[in-house]
Amino acid sequence: MTSVNLISRLRSRLNKEEAVQLSHQLLAEKFSLRELIDVTFFEQVQVGFRASWILECVVLSQPQLLQNELDYFVQKFPQVTNRSVRRHFSKLLMWLLEAAKRDENFAQKFWQHDLEPVLTACFDWLIDPQERVAVKVQCMDCIAALSQKYPWAIDELLPTVEYLQHDATPAMQVRARRLLFALRNLNFGI
Numbered sequence: 001m002t003s004v005n006l007i008s009r010l011r012s013r014l015n016k017e018e019a020v021q022l023s024h025q026l027l028a029e030k031f032s033l034r035e036l037i038d039v040t041f042f043e044q045v046q047v048g049f050r051a052s053w054i055l056e057c058v059v060l061s062q063p064q065l066l067q068n069e070l071d072y073f074v075q076k077f078p079q080v081t082n083r084s085v086r087r088h089f090s091k092l093l094m095w096l097l098e099a100a101k102r103d104e105n106f107a108q109k110f111w112q113h114d115l116e117p118v119l120t121a122c123f124d125w126l127i128d129p130q131e132r133v134a135v136k137v138q139c140m141d142c143i144a145a146l147s148q149k150y151p152w153a154i155d156e157l158l159p160t161v162e163y164l165q166h167d168a169t170p171a172m173q174v175r176a177r178r179l180l181f182a183l184r185n186l187n188f189g190i
Helices: 003-010 016-028 033-039 045-061 064-068 070-079 083-102 104-111 116-127 133-146 152-165 170-186
Strands: none
Touching (some): 003 045, 033 045, 033 064, 045 064, 064 070, 064 083, 070 116, 083 104, 133 170
């Protein structure tokens, strides 16, 4: 399958089963993950969203593919403007951060990157009043995890989360309280 064929397919709605099938097809055909990441930036919002959903399905099936394209993912992450794509990218970033906790070899590769643009994007998405709750929650967790390399991020995250709690949805308030508790008491001694 070419990128053009994929884009053509993604112009139509997909259900979950079709998304999984398409991701398996791309894996079987050894479709480039880099090209798939590029399709997530397609100008048509729905195509970008569907491509990011397929990207998530591909990575869920074979996580090492994203680890192999880490440089490109880190480069592209701050450039995401499609709100629907942000949800999947922030989730993938969480997976990478969790992988870095579990795998010492991957952790060395991961932490050697300049992740400050990624961290800045997470803060931007977190404070964006139009951003979806799922993205905000994932960004809070990503920022906390990225503070391992950038300790100053905790100093910024605490007041930001406290402020965001005031007008937040109940789900966001629960996650914010949980994160604040962890930051202050368990993980960081703040």
